[in-house]
Amino acid sequence: MKAMELIQTALQISDQGITRLVEDMRDAPLTFPTPRGGNHPLWVIGHVAYVEANIPHIVSGELNALDRWAVLFAPGTEPKADARVYPPIDELLSAFREVRAQNLKILEALGEAGLDQATKSPPRGLEEAFKTAGQTFLVIAMHHMSHRGQVADARRAAGRKPMFTPRM
Numbered sequence: 378m379k380a381m382e383l384i385q386t387a388l389q390i391s392d393q394g395i396t397r398l399v400e401d402m403r404d405a406p407l408t409f410p411t412p413r414g415g416n417h418p419l420w421v422i423g424h425v426a427y428v429e430a431n432i433p434h435i436v437s438g439e440l441n442a443l444d445r446w447a448v449l450f451a452p453g454t455e456p457k458a459d460a461r462v463y464p465p466i467d468e469l470l471s472a473f474r475e476v477r478a479q480n481l482k483i484l485e486a487l488g489e490a491g492l493d494q495a496t497k498s499p500p501r502g503l504e505e506a507f508k509t510a511g512q513t514f515l516v517i518a519m520h521h522m523s524h525r526g527q528v529a530d531a532r533r534a535a536g537r538k539p540m541f542t543p544r545m
Contacts, residue, residue: 379489380489380492380511381484381488381489381492383515384484384492384511384514384515384518385481385484387514387515387518387519388477388480388481388484388514388517388518390518390522391517391518391519391521391522391525392477392521394521394522394525395421395422395425395521395522395524395525395528396422396470396473396474397540398418398525398528398529398532398540399418399421399422399466399470399528400470401532401537401540402418402466402528402531402532402535403466403467405418405531405535406418406419406460406466407419407458407460408531408532408534408535409456409458409531409534410527410528410530410531410533410534411530411534414456415456415527415530415531416456416524416527416531417456417458417531418466418528418531418532419456419460419463419466419469420449420450420454420456420457420463421524421527421528421531422466422469422470422473423446423449423450423463423464423469424450424452424454424524425473425520425521425524426443426446426450426469426472426473426476427441427443427446427447427449427450427451428450428452428517428520428521429473429476429477429480429517429521430442430443430444430472430476431500432476432480432483432513432514432517433479433480433483434498435496435497435498435499435500435507435513436483436487436494436496436497436510436513437483437497438497438498442476442479443472443476446464449462449463452500480514484510484514487510487511491510492509492510492511492514493509493510493511494509494510495508495509496508496509496510496513499513
């Protein structure tokens with residue numbers, strides 16, 4: 378398997394994994410995963426959309442297309458229990474899908490040889506993890522899967538049964 382195929386597979390699994398769980402929580406988007414809080418599904422999908430939209434910035438220095446949501450979803454923000462402060466869940470899902478589609482085009486344009494291209498603007502303190510374009514795409518897929526686990530826990534807190542999501 379080539380690195381490009383590995384990254385594409387990881388992105389596909391992370392996409393399906395998180396969106397199917399979030400879609401299932403449309404009727405309970407503010408369910409916290411633990412009695413002590415945590416990241417609820419509405420915050421998670423906004424956060425992964427925001428982070429996904431940062432790939433062009435990391436790779437080539439472009440602006441984050443969802444920067445208007447930084448105050449709500451950037452790393453370090455905390456989920457709030459008030460849905461009125463957030464865009465609707467379907468808007469967030471749509472934004473995630475749009476930036477993911479754009480990023481898949483960027484990945485395709487890079488090709489196998491471009492995966493080793495140095496990034497232009499890696500996050501401060503994470504320069505080693507986001508050193509190359511290929512590493513950036515792979516780290517983003519793993520990031521999204523870690524948040525998938527939080528949505529899975531929120532689903533359990535809402536009384537739902539586990540759901541196996543990847544459809545390969």
